[in-house]
């Protein structure tokens with residue numbers, strides 16, 4: 001492994017991505033929506049709506065009693081003693097939206113991955129690159145780095161922003177620093193990187209089969225499905241995504257990644273790239 | 279001395295169809311070797327095989343004595359390739375393009391800056407170094423791509439259709455650069471082209487390829503001799519040859535074939551060595567010779583003769 005080469009490729013790819021608005025604008029828009037706009041609606045708009053409808057609170061408490069009965073005990077313990085507005089904030093922001101913070105790194109890495117792997121094929125720049133003495137492996141890891149780093153920056157940057165917004169806008173309701181809840185740290189540090197890599201590897205593998213950035217971009221959209229399933233499961237009360245589930249899920253994703261990495265390394269070789277029909 | 283390139287029965291098929299078919303040849307150090315062939319002949323595929331970018335289906339290719347199929351990395355450190363399309367990062371400034379490739383080719387960081395400046399000046403791009411090649415003309419892109427191919431001072435250069443799509447002036451300036459590279463630094467060059475005039479001007483030896491097969495290989499003179507068997511000599515006489523004179527010439531043992539057109543005689547002899555004997559014979563028979571010209575074939579004639587023999 002030649003670190004100088006890996007770094008040069010990653011740097012070059014990032015400079016190219018910076019010039020492609022199609023590739024980076026989603027990374028900017030999603031965090032703004034999920035970290036500022038939606039929390040604003042839930043924390044500021046929600047309570048004022050409830051205040052205008054005097055029955056809303058009591059209905060809510062009735063529903064809550066029912067909910068407590070069916071909720072997994074871990075989760076029930078967490079919301080024990082909260083009032084209606086607090087429960088809403090907790091459910092929506094700390095639970096329902098958690099998967100969004102997996103989708104963001106996954107999308108970021110898969111978009112940059114598609115841009116850097118298929119983009120070069122599409123613009124026919126890959127040929128000169130492959131004539132350089134850089135090994136297949138160095139080329140691969142340089143491009144991997146170019147996608148993973150921004151994905152993690154987006155994920156962790158958004159997480160910080162989210163934490164800040166939730167605690168400041170949430171102060172009138174919660175009256176304390178309430179976020180992040182225990183599940184969030186393992187999610188951001190263990191699961192989010194796994195998803196970032198998953199998105200990237202999948203997009204690299206898809207890229208090897210298609211010839212345009214748009215095609216790859218659209219196909220990687222499929223990856224969002226498991227995350228959405230997770231979200232549905234959680235919202236419907238079927239499962240509580242607590243620290244232990246996060247750890248287990250992360251383990252599965254990392255193992256899948258290992259398999260995909262082996263596969264991607266084989267696909268991304270000069271001889272495979274040129275041997276395949278254009 | 280090890281040949282720079284040695285190719286033996288090299289074959290590469292795509293889905294059962296050969297793109298390079300049982301090709302064998304060698305290129306010596308310092309040579310400018312021209313590979314001539316129409317679209318789809320297999321030129322680009324051959325360049326890829328020689329640089330270890332493709333696995334051969336059969337046969338071997340060695341470059342600098344190293345096996346191209348297994349030692350591509352070591353070979354590529356010493357080769358520079360001008361690809362068919364300039365293959366530049368159009369959104370990155372020209373200098374950034376060169377800096378990136380310099381790093382990829384392992385040019386030491388402290389040498390890279392001066393080297394880039396030197397090449398930009400050489401290719402008359404120094405004023406445009408900070409601009410993006412997306413806005414360059416084709417000729418400028420081609421010169422930038424040439425600069426890129428030379429960054430690491432390669433011993434062997436591959437030019438894949440370096441002048442296709444350029445206007446005559448830009449094409450000429452690229453050709454002049456190639457000639458200069460060969461003359462001044464003694465680099466070995468392999469030039470793929472379907473421009474016969476360009477090959478004639480630049481190449482010392484020629485290979486003609488079509489449908490993956492190498493149909494002919496050698497210097498233009500060698501190829502002409504093989505193709506037309508013997509040398510044709512055009513003799514101009516004044517006065518025009520009489521019937522007796524023509525009979526006498528046809529009777530000469532060195533004259534294999536004789537054709538007449540007015541005051542011109544075209545005589546085929548076995549080799550240029552027989553020309554003095556032919557002249558002596560004509561003079562002895564009373565012919566008054568004004569001019570003797572051994573016929574030289576243009577590459578174009580050679581090329582079409584070879585392709586014709588194939589079909």
Ligand SMILES: Nc1ncnc2c1ncn2[C@@H]1O[C@H](COP(=O)(O)OP(=O)(O)OP(=O)(O)O)[C@@H](O)[C@H]1O
Pocket residue numbers: 274275276277278292296297315316317318319320321322323324362472
């Ligand atoms: N990756 C590939 N998959 C399938 N067929 C290929 C592939 N690469 C080349 N070929 C085929 O091999 C043959 C030779 O192609 P090649 O590009 O080497 O020709 P060329 O002499 O460079 O032509 P041109 O002058 O058009 O550049 C063509 O028939 C082409 O279609």
Ligand SMILES: [Mg+2]
Pocket residue numbers: 321322323362438
């Ligand atoms: Mg070609």
